[in-house]
Amino acid sequence: MISELTRPKRQAVPTVKKSRSLLGRLSPGQGVAAHLLLLLLCLPALLPLAWMVSTSLKPESQIFAKTGTSTLATLLPHPAQWSNYPTALRAIPIALYLDNTLLLCAFTVVGSVLSSALVAYGFGRLEFRGKTPLFLLMLATIALPAQVTMVPIFALFRWLHWYGTYLPLIVPSFCGAPFYIFLLTQFFRKLPDELAEAARMDGASEWRIFWQIMLPLSKPALATCALFQFLGTWNDFLGPLLYINDPKRYTLAYGLQQLLSTHGSEWASLMADSTVFILPIVVLFFFTQKTFVNGIATTGSKN
């Protein structure tokens, strides 16, 4: 504060208008042009979703109407056929798939966040031999394509008689996820030392420092990881495709793909189920945007 007050006022450069960003201050005309451009770009971003919802409410006759007959009005359902939704929800047991998906989400979120935090505390706050090479190795695995290890992991789980159960989808998440470990390590490193040092003086074990001091301080970072994992499990298709064979255990993603492969032309049902599948993510996103954006933004910064 003081330094700011006592600092000599910046000399204005009279002839050159200094720009503090790429374009500096925009003129009103430029501002309007930029808004128009941005609005125009919103159209392709939102239209697919609008078309999905619109189709989900259309009667068959309107969905299959010939292209030539379409006007702007035919883009909207007329009249909205709400009964498409009950029909679509009967086409696949979506409540069951939702249960299955939420169960997987719960286990993988708890598993990956807790284990990643534990590992990140080790990398971020403790000293041990071989720490740096191990950390780099962990980072390198982010770039290792799943295809390289997919076959032996499948063979391993099959040998353990885990094929057809949720265990192959859940157990690995308890080993921490490199990306979350990275995020949390960065976070732990930035936390001040004083609290941990004071606790150490009082004879607290590293475990207690981690559990009672560090974890409560890292709620925002943990929330980011939890959110990513929830999304990852909700959206995962390859995992269930490889390991789930019983239709009673399908997830939403797998169930929707199955519906497509068996009822590929029932667009009203497909769009209604897609809407039901997407909507929770959209709602979640609107409430947690900041957490999302901050988490992703960390990805590219400073290596």
Next chain:
Amino acid sequence: MVSAKKSLVGYAFIAPWLLGFLAFTVYPFLSSLYFSFTRYDIVTAPVWVGGANYRALLTGDPLFWKSLGVTFQFALVAVPLAIVFGVTLALLLNLNLRGMGLYRTIFFLPSILPTVATSVVFLWLFNPAIGLVNRLLHAVGVTGPEWLQSPVWALPSLVILSLWAVGGSMVIYLAGLKDIPTHLYEAATIDGANAWQRLRHVTLPMLSPVIFFNLVMGLIGVFQYFTEPYIMTQGGPEDSTHFYALYIFERAWRYLDMGYASAMAWVLFLLIVTLTGLLFWTQKRWVHYEG
């Protein structure tokens, strides 16, 4: 030197990852190398066949080369376009205007939606007879192509879908733009640089580490590109979207040809290591880490 006791505590904390790393990365990594030299159908024990899988792959399998070609074609178009679109959107969102938060939300949203759902939706959008895209084209007097059902247009359709979800990298670029110190722009203006020169000599160099990061991850992502073609085209028509990862999957799980699939996986691994290495080598020419 860290004491043994201290080290032990450290290892206790990283144990979950270390165990997972050994069980789900090191072991499968090495055994897939072994499997790649065997005939293996997962039900019976693998049989050593030497380099037969690699020989068959490189000399007797047109689909291997085709899938490699498709993947490279897609990478050459989709990855640079994703950078151009991502950076452009981020530049627009970084303007000093009201309402940027809302635009950011709208552009970012598609990137986090479930791929299965967006693939189903785009399958419907691209429906040649009654999909929205061709309806709109028809309205302005253009007869749209067959999109996903055309060997020529199927791959571009997937590029469009991938660009629709460009918001994820856009957010990373946006964060990179916010990190650029304002004094650099001030200094450039004082030196008489116009907006284009500031973009060329301040913004892009300062953003280059983030661009590099997205380039590498984008490239690796293309070699793993699976769900969209699996759901939308199953590799067709005429193998025009038969991506490498899709072919590995089919070899392994449709034909239970796990040895062959492992050989493909190792070729993939070596390709990615080589390409990433090349990118890192070019890095000193265009990526600026100072500042």
